[in-house]
Amino acid sequence: MGWYDLFSRFYDASVEPLYVDTRQAAVEALELEPGHTVLDLPCGTGQAFEGLLAGVGQDGAVIGLDGSKGMLSRAQARVAANAWSNVFLGVADVHAVDAAMLAEVRGRAPQIDRLHIFCGLSAFPQWESAFERLWGLLRPGGRCVIVDCHAARPSFQGRMVNLVARAEIQRETWGPLEAVADSYERRELPSLPKHGGTLVLATGVKP
């Protein structure tokens, strides 16, 4: 069992309450339209699904991928409890995700209209190549939203976040998006000491 499988047991109760407003900001920044397909990676326990589904409607879809089976089992339970029929889940290594995998999960080859990377890039190993891979799956004209915590010099709280989330919040996770996206924007979100740093939201459109 990996760390995130263990983490999944107390993630929703301990960490997620800190991100309720942040998730709402991310959904708004995605500028979702009915019929859109969103790739949510890492989807964790599926905390973003409700907001994403509200944007894409019945004709749209959410593909939720994560590297942790523990996180996904909770996401699956959430989907079942809400009887969502247009959420598709898969356990995958971010460095291996490709169009064929998305087709396998979705049941047919999907067009990825929106890319939602919430607190992923600070924790992924080789995060820049992970971003490149995900960016490659987004359709031209599609929008990407990255939300992550950042502290150039983490405080004690920041070091605790790094420890618990196996993260490196020193990373400037918006950098690769800024280098390749059109209509790039970045802003800071309201943050608490418990976040360990500043919450940053970056968005951009694929040329």
Next chain:
Amino acid sequence: MSKVINLGRFRKRKQREAEAKQADANALAHGRTKEDKELQQREREHQHAALEGAKREHPLDEDSIVQTLELDAPKLDGDDDPQSPADADDEHES
């Protein structure tokens, strides 16, 4: 209830399929046909059977080789004389 697809397994399956496809392509481009392989196998079996059939019951030892050579050797004039030339020389000397 929605199911969680294990994409690690999917990736491995696709990889195996791709490798098998590549192996088929390689065999088509560089390999022998099934008929060639079967023909060669039949020839190999035939040769093996021929060799097995020609084998002696018991392996030859030195005594049996000598015995065989003695039996097969053509008889020369004077061979009836039980005395060998060496023995004759000995007699002259004495």
